Amino acid sequence: MxxxxxxxxxxxxxxxxxxxxxxxxxxxxxxxxxxxxxxxxxxxxxxxxxxxxxxxxxxxxxxxxxxxxxxxxxxxxxxxxxxxxxxxxxxxxxxxxxxxxxxVEAELRETELMHAVLDKSRAHDAPESYVAFRRLLISRPSITSIEIDAMLAEPHLALLAGEVRRAYADAPPEAIADGIVRTCGGCLGLRLPLDDDRTWTCVDDSCPDPSAEGPDHRAAEGVLWLRRELRTFIAGPGRAELRIAQALTELGVETALWPDFDTYDLAAFSERPWVVDVKAWRNPIRLARRLRDRPFVPPAEAERAFIVIAREQIRAQRRYLDRLRKACPPLRSGQRLVAVSEDQFLDAVRRRTETER
Ligand SMILES: [Zn+2]
Known part of the structure; x- marks a missing residue:
């Protein structure tokens, strides 16, 4: 089945x-x-x-x-x-x-592009380029040609100019009406018309605010949209990754995003580090299967390791964590690797900073 x-x-x-x-x-x-x-x-x-x-x-x-x-x-x-x-x-x-x-074609294309980006950043010993690439994709799911040219003038991104261009495609014809392309204020992706052709909506399931209107662009500016598989698997979870990193920085905790060329999503604390993989799958049972097929193996130096479930997913699904732990026994509490919500993770970090102060 x-x-x-x-x-x-x-x-x-x-x-x-x-x-x-x-x-x-x-x-x-x-x-x-x-x-x-x-x-x-x-x-x-x-x-x-x-x-x-x-x-x-x-x-x-x-x-x-x-x-x-x-x-x-x-x-x-x-x-x-x-x-x-x-x-x-x-x-x-x-x-x-x-x-x-x-x-699936899409997964192949996604992994192929992300591998190309990793290989090039590694070859040039440029972890900043890798991080800049990922940040761009997450923060700008839609972008105009002029904006992208300006971004690529930045030296870290210039290294990956070809890969950045491959990550985007022209806005689809259905996204254009009367020469205007509409964006979403929640995720900055594109809004598309529903069947009635009057209601425009964000199609990103994990958008934090799908009803907010973002800026309109003239289609003539050459509006680009992040390719679908990258929206789902990079930009969706990436918003949570950036948000958690921001919260950690505000707590005064040393934080690295996608360290060691993306061995995992996030590292907190330079001494006895805590390492994090952020997951934004809608369905906990499917995520459990993914984690059984491809387990997250924390590096030896990590003191603790967390699978962190983004706030949007916890909100959308009752008993998300219970269902995940039940379907994936290695994640039960008491193990070195645990599954927690975004808020639980931040609480744990806060407690550690208080005891270490
Ligand atoms: Zn949106």
Whole structure:
């Protein structure tokens, strides 16, 4: 079931990408969609329910919350209120499921670009360039051509000019109306029209303030948008990373973001360091699987290690930490590596600074 859902998610992402690429959609449908339909048909027969008759019906089903599916989706690591598509776009659940498959185009592109950036920064012994690259992606999911040229004049970023340009693509045609591109005040990404063509909304699930309006740009300025996979897996969790780093600095704690060329997300305290991996997955069960497949191995010198769950996720999901710990036993308390919320982590840091004062 899990593999089928991951395949379906990959197929939907591919389909949605072809739809927004500007050129008219042509058959055939992505192979993953067809394969997922075949598997779901077999499962339906097995469970004695009617299978979706065609790919078109399957795409319709993808808009439906899982609890309303005629099929029993048990063991697929899904929440009943999630769906794969929302307003015609892949949901965050869909992105996470697709990513767990491990062979999704998007993940390949993301890792490929991030590796290129790492390799180059390492070769030039320029950790500042790596950090500047990541900060730019997180703080500016949309940007105009003029702004990007100005950014690239900065020496740390100049080293990675080619990679910065590859991280962005032109704003899609649907983001432009009357020659204007609208941005979101919460995350500074683009806002897109809902089906009614009058309501403009931020499509980033982890946006801290999706109803806030950001500045408008003239389309003629050449507006660029961070590529989808980088928005989901770099900019989304990155906002929490920057926020935690900021809070630590305000506490007077020595902090490093993505130290040692991104061995982990954050290090606090120079003596007996505490190391942190920040996670912003929507679904704790899927995150648990990810952590079982690719465990976070803290460096030997770390005194403590934390998986920190961003505030947005804790707020959106009841019992997030309980569910995560239950599904991933190495994270239970008493171990060297623990899972905590952003606020719990900051409290622990505060207590340590008070005892050391
Ligand atoms: Zn936003």
């Amino acid at each position: 899990r593999i089928t859902m991951a395949q379906l998610a990959s197929g939907i992402i591919e389909y949605a990408e072809r739809l927004t690429s500007g050129s008219p959609f042509r058959l055939p449908y992505p192979a993953n969609l067809q394969l997922a339909l075949d598997r779901l048909t077999l499962l339906s027969w097995h469970q004695r329910v009617a299978p979706p008759p065609s790919v078109v019906d399957l795409l319709q089903l993808a808009h439906t919350p899982f609890e309303e599916w005629p099929l029993d989706l048990e063991d697929a690591e899904l929440d009943p209120d999630e769906s794969l598509l929302t307003s015609g776009r892949p949901s965050i659940a869909c992105e996470e499921l697709g990513r767990l498959r491990g062979d």
